[in-house]
Amino acid sequence: MPFFDFPLEQLQVYCPPRTEPADFDAFWQRTLAEARQFPLAARFEPVDTGLTLVETFDVTFNGYGGQPIKGWLILPRQRTAPLPCVVEYIGYGGGRGHALDWLVWSNAGYAHFVMDTRGQGSAWRTGDTPDIEADGSNPQFPGFMTRGILKPETYYYRRLFTDAVRAIEAARSHPAVDAERIAVTGGSQGGGISLAVGGLDPSLIAVLPDVPFLCHYRAATELVDTAPYNEIARYCQTHRDKVDMVFQTLAYFDGLNFAARAGASALFSVGLMDEICPPRTVYAAYNHYAGHKDIRIWPYNHHEGGGTYQNVEKLKFLAELI
Numbered sequence: 662m663p664f665f666d667f668p669l670e671q672l673q674v675y676c677p678p679r680t681e682p683a684d685f686d687a688f689w690q691r692t693l694a695e696a697r698q699f700p701l702a703a704r705f706e707p708v709d710t711g712l713t714l715v716e717t718f719d720v721t722f723n724g725y726g727g728q729p730i731k732g733w734l735i736l737p738r739q740r741t742a743p744l745p746c747v748v749e750y751i752g753y754g755g756g757r758g759h760a761l762d763w764l765v766w767s768n769a770g771y772a773h774f775v776m777d778t779r780g781q782g783s784a785w786r787t788g789d790t791p792d793i794e795a796d797g798s799n800p801q802f803p804g805f806m807t808r809g810i811l812k813p814e815t816y817y818y819r820r821l822f823t824d825a826v827r828a829i830e831a832a833r834s835h836p837a838v839d840a841e842r843i844a845v846t847g848g849s850q851g852g853g854i855s856l857a858v859g860g861l862d863p864s865l866i867a868v869l870p871d872v873p874f875l876c877h878y879r880a881a882t883e884l885v886d887t888a889p890y891n892e893i894a895r896y897c898q899t900h901r902d903k904v905d906m907v908f909q910t911l912a913y914f915d916g917l918n919f920a921a922r923a924g925a926s927a928l929f930s931v932g933l934m935d936e937i938c939p940p941r942t943v944y945a946a947y948n949h950y951a952g953h954k955d956i957r958i959w960p961y962n963h964h965e966g967g968g969t970y971q972n973v974e975k976l977k978f979l980a981e982l983i
Contacts, residue, residue, distance in 0.1 A: 664933060666884070666940040669958070672933075675941055676948040677877065679921060680912045688813060688913055689861060696823045699727030703831040705734055710760050714738055715767045717760045720774070722831035724824035731777040731789040732828060733760050735767040736837050743839040745866075745983050746772035746832050750825055750847035750854035753805075753874065753889050754781055756788020769976055772839075774832040778850075779821060780805065792820065806892035811906055813913040818875070822857045822914070829862055842866055844925075844979055849874045849938060849964065850889075852929075853916050856946060859927070860919030867982055868927040868952075869975050872935055872966040876916035877942040879908055884939045920950040927954040928978045930971045932962035 667675060682688070705718040720732035736744065747766045751757065757777040766773035782788015792808075801807040809815035825845075833840040844867035845855040853875030859868035874889070881890040882897075893911075897904045912918065927950055931943040947956055957974050959967045967974065 665936070666933070669933065669960075672940050672944040674948070675944045677880070677917075677945050679917045679949065680879075680908070680915070681918050681921075682813075682909070682912050685913060685918060692819060692823055693826060693861065696725055696727075696827060699723050701827065701830055701834065703834045705835060708760060712761070712764075715764070718835075720831065722827060724779070724827045725820040726793070728779075728793045728820075729790070730779060730824050730828070731757060732831070733757055733763060733773075733775040734832070734835060735760060735763055735773045735775070737767050737770055740837065743837060744770065744772040745842035745844070745979075746774055746838045747979070748774045748776065748829055748832050748843060748845045750776055750828075750845070750851035751778050751781070751786070752847070752849040752851050754784025755786040756782020756790070758782075758786040758788075762786070765972060765976075769980075771979075772832070772835070772837055774828060774838075776825060776828040779824060780817070792817070801896070804889055804892040806889050807896040807907075810893075810896065810910050811903065813910050816910055816914065818857075818914045822854065822861070825854045825858045826861050829858060829865075842983060844869060844982075846870070846975065848872055848966065856916040856923065857914070857919045859923035859925055859952075860921070863924055865925040867979055868923060868925045869978070870927070870946075871930045871971055872932055872938050872964055873916055873929070873943055873946055874938050875914065876920075876938070876946040878911045878915060880945070881939055881942045884941070885936055887937050890937075916946045917949045920946045923950055924952040926978075926982055927952055928975060929954065929956040930966045930974075931956060931958055932964060932966045933958065933960045934962060935964045935966070937964040
């Protein structure tokens, strides 16, 4: 697809009004307080991957509702002190896969904690964490975007964002991790999750969202008809009387509202031909981001963004901070 969104000079100043529920902060404070009533109970089981330069642990910790969430912790084998840690979240439909899929950050000298995504991990990389729903759920369009969407209390991403905050707590609990130096990253859905936890955990040192999803929902559904945003549009097409209710719920999960609360240094990325997460949705989150920030622009790229080139930029950005 060629350029289809605003010109770059307009994107760079695009800062639309935010739709923010009056009880946004209270909702998330209550949600996290309820989750913390359950013990974190992070368990780290050593795994022999056949690699000699890193140590790998199969992680289980308790997330939303005390439900078990899987992950990987990968550490450089040679270390003399606790390490800064990068917590990574995964794109839509993917799971944690194999530990061999995640070798960049540990080889750069960081602890690397990869969180599995509840209920996903079947579309393009395997996962090991079911979505054990503690609450009732409405009929949904296939996928995850409309699961429980009629109330913020039952929406799927309430559980997932809570898991993501608890993943940071699990990473901090390991003695090889420097609890004061935690960064978060991810692409697409993982980028959206990174923004969410950036707004929920003020102690992070960096937020590195690539082509972030889960931002500026209404604009996205009106601009593109690609998955996964089209799941919301298809739901509203069928449930004509529920449109306002849907977007009232989504306001509790919009990356713009989390970005406005985030204070860690941030490095974003955007593909100007991205037909999955349109450029204006990324720039809306970026321009509302409260902390120090920078962005890498990939003009002729789609949802893959900068790929390996962006990884190089993230390594340099984080090295300068640490």
